[in-house]
Amino acid sequence: MDARIGIRNTKSTLFKGLIVFLAFLITLPLIIVLLYIIKQGITQVNWHFLTHVPAPVGETGGGISNALLGSFIIVVMSSIVAIPVGILAGIYLSENPGTKLAYYSGLCVDILQGVPSIVVGIVIYFWIVKPLGTFSAISGSVALAIMMLPIVIRSTEQTLRLLPPSLKEAALSLGVPYHRVIIKVIIPCGFAGILSGIMLSIARIIGETAPLLFTAFGNPYLSSAITKPMETLPHLIYTYATSPYDEWHNLAWGASFILLMFVLLLNIFTKLITRKWNIQL
Amino acid sequence: MEHTVVSATNFNAWFGDNHVVKDVTIGIEKNQVIAVMGPSGCGKTTFLRCINRMHELIPGATAKGSLKLYDDEVYTMNPIYVRYKIGMVFQRPNPFPNLSIYDNVIAGYKLNGLKVPKAELDNIVQKSLTSAALWNEVKDSLHKKGTFLSGGQQQRLCIARAIAMEPEVILFDEPTSALDPISTSSVEQLFHELKTNYTLIIVTHNMQQAARVSDKTAFFYLGELVEFDNTKQMFTAPSDVRTQNYITGRFS
Numbered sequence: 450m451d452a453r454i455g456i457r458n459t460k461s462t463l464f465k466g467l468i469v470f471l472a473f474l475i476t477l478p479l480i481i482v483l484l485y486i487i488k489q490g491i492t493q494v495n496w497h498f499l500t501h502v503p504a505p506v507g508e509t510g511g512g513i514s515n516a517l518l519g520s521f522i523i524v525v526m527s528s529i530v531a532i533p534v535g536i537l538a539g540i541y542l543s544e545n546p547g548t549k550l551a552y553y554s555g556l557c558v559d560i561l562q563g564v565p566s567i568v569v570g571i572v573i574y575f576w577i578v579k580p581l582g583t584f585s586a587i588s589g590s591v592a593l594a595i596m597m598l599p600i601v602i603r604s605t606e607q608t609l610r611l612l613p614p615s616l617k618e619a620a621l622s623l624g625v626p627y628h629r630v631i632i633k634v635i636i637p638c639g640f641a642g643i644l645s646g647i648m649l650s651i652a653r654i655i656g657e658t659a660p661l662l663f664t665a666f667g668n669p670y671l672s673s674a675i676t677k678p679m680e681t682l683p684h685l686i687y688t689y690a691t692s693p694y695d696e697w698h699n700l701a702w703g704a705s706f707i708l709l710m711f712v713l714l715l716n717i718f719t720k721l722i723t724r725k726w727n728i729q730l
Numbered sequence: 731m732e733h734t735v736v737s738a739t740n741f742n743a744w745f746g747d748n749h750v751v752k753d754v755t756i757g758i759e760k761n762q763v764i765a766v767m768g769p770s771g772c773g774k775t776t777f778l779r780c781i782n783r784m785h786e787l788i789p790g791a792t793a794k795g796s797l798k799l800y801d802d803e804v805y806t807m808n809p810i811y812v813r814y815k816i817g818m819v820f821q822r823p824n825p826f827p828n829l830s831i832y833d834n835v836i837a838g839y840k841l842n843g844l845k846v847p848k849a850e851l852d853n854i855v856q857k858s859l860t861s862a863a864l865w866n867e868v869k870d871s872l873h874k875k876g877t878f879l880s881g882g883q884q885q886r887l888c889i890a891r892a893i894a895m896e897p898e899v900i901l902f903d904e905p906t907s908a909l910d911p912i913s914t915s916s917v918e919q920l921f922h923e924l925k926t927n928y929t930l931i932i933v934t935h936n937m938q939q940a941a942r943v944s945d946k947t948a949f950f951y952l953g954e955l956v957e958f959d960n961t962k963q964m965f966t967a968p969s970d971v972r973t974q975n976y977i978t979g980r981f982s
Contacts (some may be wrong), residue, residue: 615824623838624813627746728827
């Protein structure tokens with residue numbers, strides 16, 4: 450009897466050891482990638498790098514200011530479209546879970562989330578770029594907004610669904626009209642969750658390259674004209690990393706580092722606000 | 731019956747095809763505590779939720795018949811006005827987690843965007859919390875979140891929130907079933923004090939509670955109002971055999 454218990458205990462210990470080891474193992478790829486990009490990229494980054502446009506081949510120096518500005522403008526434009534629409538759609542889905550419309554639009558959201566980003570790019574190319582006759586920041590923003598929508602919708606929906614129905618009843622029983630219940634009670638109570646969904650969706654689209662290849666396209670000059678081609682961080686990395694020049698490779702490493710840091714900080718920041726603003730139910 | 735506050739005549743309610751409240755006729759007088767009891771699924775909570783028109787918020791829920799607040803037909807009034815006049819306290823304490831204790835009490839004003847001077851709000855908060863026997867416990871932490879309070883305190887906060895709107899009637903849907911015995915007795919104590927200003931209708935599973943707190947008791951069974959009488963009368967000499975069976979524990 451004692452011997453069998455001993456064997457069981459050994460098995461338990463082995464199993465525990467195994468899952469701890471695997472949990473550690475999955476952090477390795479991230480750590481290795483992080484370290485490598487930091488090692489390659491951090492030396493490139495300085496004030497000059499952040500405030501200048503890429504230098505032509507053969508010249509030293511040059512930076513990524515055009516891509517920084519472009520990524521910023523395009524992400525802001527996508528957010529202006531996708532966030533309000535996404536939140537409102539998420540509210541509808543969480544409020545009316547049984548309806549046909551909710552079922553089908555929920556299905557569409559899931560499918561949209563699964564559409565490869567390059568396909569979104571092609572569609573926008575035919576819808577906007579071709580009719581307008583030029584690559585533009587607007588078309589890039591539309592493509593990214595489409596990528597962003599399902600994430601915002603689903604995270605809003607899931608956050609609001611976790612709120613107890615008694616909360617809504619409490620407000621309704623005080624004679625508060627439905628739209629004020631949503632604005633004054635439901636959204637504030639789910640605010641941390643909605644916000645973290647938004648941040649994660651931004652972190653997701655900031656690194657999207659494929660849909661930008663035939664929409665925003667890229668631009669070696671500093672440009673803030675939204676109807677003209679615009680450079681973005683991922684697109685800059687793509688073009689410069691595939692070039693044959695070492696200076697340009699370094700530029701790509703530096704841009705990768707900046708992009709990575711941005712995504713990393715956004716994720717950490719999201720975790721912090723969720724913890725800080727989370728409402729104890 | 732000149733003091734009748736809430737009266738129902740041949741009132742029916744459904745969930746889809748499920749007829750849950752059948753032909754209820756009842757008159758509830760001012761400044762009384764009415765207990766509504768009956769086994770699970772007898773329609774007592776549904777009936778309660780019809781009184782402030784919370785019933786219709788559930789998809790598929792319908793109601794028919796006459797239900798009056800004084801002389802006004804509840805089902806032709808604006809539901810928002812009905813809910814101003816008829817407050818409600820729920821089974822589980824549900825203070826707004828995003829609001830402070832202070833703001834929870836005046837939630838009815840705040841969430842409706844009603845403009846009330848600050849001094850008056852202070853007054854409403856103090857008065858309501860005092861009426862709900864919570865003022866002394868929370869007067870130093872009015873600006874803390876309401877969810878930091880214990881379950882019993884939260885429930886009294888919800889009562890204060892209902893009182894703050896100065897309703898005619900307050901509905902209680904099993905208000906103590908999620909509370910421990912000490913909190914329960916403090917809430918029950920409140921009923922006695924509240925009835926001087928309000929009419930209370932309390933749904934309860936607990937027969938002892940009905941006997942302790944109420945002036946009159948309504949017994950619902952399978953959607954029908956079987957008996958409605960003075961509580962003492964009901965618990966000592968019920969006129970209907972079903973009431974007798976329920977009180978003596980022959981079915982539940």
